[in-house]
Amino acid sequence: MVDPAASSHHSTAFLTDMYELTMLDAAFKDGTAERRCTFEVFARRLADGRRYGVLAGTQRVLDAICHFRFTEEQLDSADFLSERAKDYLRNYRFSGQIDGYREGEIYFPYSPLMTVRGTFAECVILETVILSILNSDSAVASAASRMVTAAEGRPIMEMGSRRANERAAVSAARAAYIAGFSSTSNMEASLRYGIPSSGTAAHAWMLLHVDDEGKPDEVAAFRSQVASLGADTTLLVDTFDITQGVKNALAVAGPKLGAVRIDSGDLGIVSRQVRKQLDDAGAIDTRIIVSSDLDEFVIAGLRGDPVDSFGVGTSVVTGSGSPTAGMVYKLVEVEGHPVAKRSSGKVTFGGTKSALRAYRASGVAVAELIHPAGVEIPRKKSLTYREMVIPLVRDGNIVEDLNDLEQTRDYLDAARRTLPWEGLALSRDEPAIPSRFVGFPEPSE
Amino acid sequence: MVDPAASSHHSTAFLTDMYELTMLDAAFKDGTAERRCTFEVFARRLADGRRYGVLAGTQRVLDAICHFRFTEEQLDSADFLSERAKDYLRNYRFSGQIDGYREGEIYFPYSPLMTVRGTFAECVILETVILSILNSDSAVASAASRMVTAAEGRPIMEMGSRRANERAAVSAARAAYIAGFSSTSNMEASLRYGIPSSGTAAHAWMLLHVDDEGKPDEVAAFRSQVASLGADTTLLVDTFDITQGVKNALAVAGPKLGAVRIDSGDLGIVSRQVRKQLDDAGAIDTRIIVSSDLDEFVIAGLRGDPVDSFGVGTSVVTGSGSPTAGMVYKLVEVEGHPVAKRSSGKVTFGGTKSALRAYRASGVAVAELIHPAGVEIPRKKSLTYREMVIPLVRDGNIVEDLNDLEQTRDYLDAARRTLPWEGLALSRDEPAIPSRFVGFPEPSE
Numbered sequence: 001m002v003d004p005a006a007s008s009h010h011s012t013a014f015l016t017d018m019y020e021l022t023m024l025d026a027a028f029k030d031g032t033a034e035r036r037c038t039f040e041v042f043a044r045r046l047a048d049g050r051r052y053g054v055l056a057g058t059q060r061v062l063d064a065i066c067h068f069r070f071t072e073e074q075l076d077s078a079d080f081l082s083e084r085a086k087d088y089l090r091n092y093r094f095s096g097q098i099d100g101y102r103e104g105e106i107y108f109p110y111s112p113l114m115t116v117r118g119t120f121a122e123c124v125i126l127e128t129v130i131l132s133i134l135n136s137d138s139a140v141a142s143a144a145s146r147m148v149t150a151a152e153g154r155p156i157m158e159m160g161s162r163r164a165n166e167r168a169a170v171s172a173a174r175a176a177y178i179a180g181f182s183s184t185s186n187m188e189a190s191l192r193y194g195i196p197s198s199g200t201a202a203h204a205w206m207l208l209h210v211d212d213e214g215k216p217d218e219v220a221a222f223r224s225q226v227a228s229l230g231a232d233t234t235l236l237v238d239t240f241d242i243t244q245g246v247k248n249a250l251a252v253a254g255p256k257l258g259a260v261r262i263d264s265g266d267l268g269i270v271s272r273q274v275r276k277q278l279d280d281a282g283a284i285d286t287r288i289i290v291s292s293d294l295d296e297f298v299i300a301g302l303r304g305d306p307v308d309s310f311g312v313g314t315s316v317v318t319g320s321g322s323p324t325a326g327m328v329y330k331l332v333e334v335e336g337h338p339v340a341k342r343s344s345g346k347v348t349f350g351g352t353k354s355a356l357r358a359y360r361a362s363g364v365a366v367a368e369l370i371h372p373a374g375v376e377i378p379r380k381k382s383l384t385y386r387e388m389v390i391p392l393v394r395d396g397n398i399v400e401d402l403n404d405l406e407q408t409r410d411y412l413d414a415a416r417r418t419l420p421w422e423g424l425a426l427s428r429d430e431p432a433i434p435s436r437f438v439g440f441p442e443p444s445e
Numbered sequence: 446m447v448d449p450a451a452s453s454h455h456s457t458a459f460l461t462d463m464y465e466l467t468m469l470d471a472a473f474k475d476g477t478a479e480r481r482c483t484f485e486v487f488a489r490r491l492a493d494g495r496r497y498g499v500l501a502g503t504q505r506v507l508d509a510i511c512h513f514r515f516t517e518e519q520l521d522s523a524d525f526l527s528e529r530a531k532d533y534l535r536n537y538r539f540s541g542q543i544d545g546y547r548e549g550e551i552y553f554p555y556s557p558l559m560t561v562r563g564t565f566a567e568c569v570i571l572e573t574v575i576l577s578i579l580n581s582d583s584a585v586a587s588a589a590s591r592m593v594t595a596a597e598g599r600p601i602m603e604m605g606s607r608r609a610n611e612r613a614a615v616s617a618a619r620a621a622y623i624a625g626f627s628s629t630s631n632m633e634a635s636l637r638y639g640i641p642s643s644g645t646a647a648h649a650w651m652l653l654h655v656d657d658e659g660k661p662d663e664v665a666a667f668r669s670q671v672a673s674l675g676a677d678t679t680l681l682v683d684t685f686d687i688t689q690g691v692k693n694a695l696a697v698a699g700p701k702l703g704a705v706r707i708d709s710g711d712l713g714i715v716s717r718q719v720r721k722q723l724d725d726a727g728a729i730d731t732r733i734i735v736s737s738d739l740d741e742f743v744i745a746g747l748r749g750d751p752v753d754s755f756g757v758g759t760s761v762v763t764g765s766g767s768p769t770a771g772m773v774y775k776l777v778e779v780e781g782h783p784v785a786k787r788s789s790g791k792v793t794f795g796g797t798k799s800a801l802r803a804y805r806a807s808g809v810a811v812a813e814l815i816h817p818a819g820v821e822i823p824r825k826k827s828l829t830y831r832e833m834v835i836p837l838v839r840d841g842n843i844v845e846d847l848n849d850l851e852q853t854r855d856y857l858d859a860a861r862r863t864l865p866w867e868g869l870a871l872s873r874d875e876p877a878i879p880s881r882f883v884g885f886p887e888p889s890e
Contacts, residue, residue, distance in 0.1 A: 015612070017604065017607070017632070021644075022644055029669065029672060035653060135607060136609060137610075163771075166509065167460075167612035168610035185463050187459040188460055191518070191522045200464055201464055210782050216784065239787070314771075324759055331648070
């Protein structure tokens with residue numbers, strides 16, 4: 001495991017809620033800090049009637065745990081802590097075990113997405129950073145995945161950076177790429193994660209090209225862009241009049257023009273008109289890219305229209321109405337004893353858990369079976385089963401590098417194909433497969 | 446202006462969409478890169494039928510512009526750029542002018558929130574980072590402000606870090622504090638911005654305290670917390686049975702117990718029951734803190750209930766249904782010529798703008814008057830007027846340090862008091878005051 005020099009700019013240790021530190025301090029005082037605990041990350045429900053969730057952020061969590069080192073500045077500022085607690089934090093290294101679903105995995109309610117085992121002290125203070133990452137990344141990936149299936153193979157460019165916190169935008173681009181987006185506009189995401197970058201031009205580019213009297217000169221803007229980027233570029237044709245814009249674009253770039261982008265109007269109608277105009281001019285290979293507040297529903301509505309690719313911004317980085325995945329980090333086991341809060345209306349089985357996903361012979365998933373870890377549960381001969389939980393960290397060390405985004409993308413793509421067909425529907429309904437608790441004792445009351 | 450050493454961890458230069466760089470490159474090639482331009486940040490509408498927006502993030506934008514320095518690693522990776530563009534970026538320092546609304550100001554549709562003037566090249570590449578910050582911070586502040594008025598003076602603790610990207614959580618805490626939240630659970634926000642930190646205890650703390658047989662021991666958990674933090678602490682009483690929890694809390698801490706927290710159930714009913722139980726036991730000063738998926742509407746619904754303070758998480762960090770503020774960064778002037786995209790249904794006046802807010806003698810705001818910069822508009826004797834736009838950056842240097850969060854909080858608090866009373870309503874409606882364009886030429890077609 002990388003052991004980076006602790007610096008307040010790299011440190012993730014203060015991406016933490018105060019109560020984790022006060023609980024840790026109190027636990028040292030009463031002798032419970034070293035109790036062996038299991039914390040579990042799961043979501044009680046899927047967002048907004050969706051059929052499945054996509055887990056993203058797992059590898060970022062592991063990286064954040066590597067950088068979970070307290071700086072002296074941080075410790076100095078935490079004046080409510082005892083010296084003993086500060087000493088512990090000064091030398092903090094997570095040394096426990098983490099198991100979980102692979103990043104890019106599809107999940108359902110109560111899937112044990114990440115299980116963190118160790119002392120109470122070492123596990124409790126990871127709560128916030130783990131949840132921050134998984135909740136935000138999974139919200140984006142879950143929304144993006146629906147857009148990808150709605151697009152039916154047509155590429156989607158992620159261009160939502162301006163609608164998200166500046167650093168969250170980078171993670172959002174990563175999550176969208178995992179979900180199957182083809183590229184990102186975000187330079188940092190491209191540099192840090194190797195995601196293909198892409199971009200077209202803004203209306204500002206068109207408006208910059210005014211003549212001496214201040215009149216817009218669309219032809220000059222197109223000509224300059226083609227001179228700089230070649231005829232294979234994408235020209236933005238809706239700044240003034242779309243039909244004239246397409247005409248100007250073709251006059252400048254010729255029929256080998258790469259693409260035109262339409263960022264306003266009724267995209268279905270306009271794309272059909274523009275397609276006809278392009279074809280009539282012999283530009284049969286010139287693609288049509290649309291943007292303008294697209295989400296999975298608008299994309300689905302354009303299925304029959306001659307749109308070649310999509311640019312999606314706001315809706316993907318904000319999780320298309322569900323900007324957080326609602327995952328929680330719950331203490332489920334203390335010194336081998338299952339524990340759970342008493343809650344009306346919430347399923348609460350304590351104990352460390354694992355899960356199997358059951359499939360028909362056809363490869364279609366039929367159920368998520370959540371069971372106590374280490375307990376064999378009955379299997380039907382007619383079904384096949386897959387262990388969902390894999391080791392991620394052992395004794396503080398990352399077990400296996402699963403940080404290859406291309407592999408994670410492919411993994412999700414394959415997982416999506418195992419959903420029952422109605423699981424890809426966009427309408428609100430129950431999860432695509434049921435989550436079942438198997439092998440737990442009956443509740444005593 | 447601070448000139449920090451460029452490092453890829455501090456640099457904000459790649460929090461940028463690729464097309465800004467390709468446009469810049471093309472502009473150098475066609476000679477338009479040095480054209481004098483004005484870009485304007487504004488929002489065409491308020492989110493979700495709200496009555497006003499709260500601008501937040503201005504000071505973070507200025508800081509990001511200070512750190513807008515390209516590293517060699519970044520430039521190397523941008524292999525699509527010409528050497529000339531790379532040279533320009535290598536030496537990039539924003540040297541232009543920025544004007545805008547003060548951070549913490551209330552805004553309305555088309556308020557010219559930030560105006561960036563300089564060459565096309567130096568202004569165009571700031572688009573993404575400016576919008577990322579203002580859109581996300583203002584979304585949080587706008588939602589938080591409604592919660593603050595709904596709470597009618599009762600303090601609200603921000604505790605939503607786990608529901609937001611790990612770095613966005615820090616900015617969200619800052620924005621919520623500007624809007625009037627009393628504290629944050631986020632340690633980094635407390636350290637970086639001096640926001641008061643606060644916290645209670647988690648259900649994990651209660652469940653950690655099992656006896657040798659694995660049975661929960663609520664009394665032991667309370668006792669330990671009081672031993673560590675004193676009787677003035679906040680005990681979480683809803684892990685098992687709330688009535689018994691309150692009884693146990695009082696047995697351990699006595700009537701000087703600081704507070705109890707309730708994180709589940711029907712908070713109105715439960716808070717009344719708990720208040721009676723506390724009062725009957727003589728704990729008349731023990732406060733009741735509620736949490737559990739609160740938003741402005743739930744808070745308003747608890748107006749008549751004996752709740753002393755609120756803990757708000759998900760809804761505030763996600764903008765309570767509107768996670769981004771929808772601001773745009775538009776080129777409005779080139780070499781002194783007003784420019785605008787032709788749009789149906791969108792008001793599009795080009796040119797650099799300024800704004801006055803008009804008030805009745807009573808101090809109540811009546812209109813937002815948006816006018817061409819430098820043009821005097823007619824004023825009524827019965828109204829008073831305030832210039833909304835102040836200088837923020839001159840020749841690349843920050844004009845005045847407005848980074849004091851306490852002042853910004855107070856500023857917003859005062860601004861809120863100038864809204865017509867219906868402007869504080871939570872229901873969906875038109876903006877509290879109308880935005881009017883004054884002094885512009887009539888559209889020619």
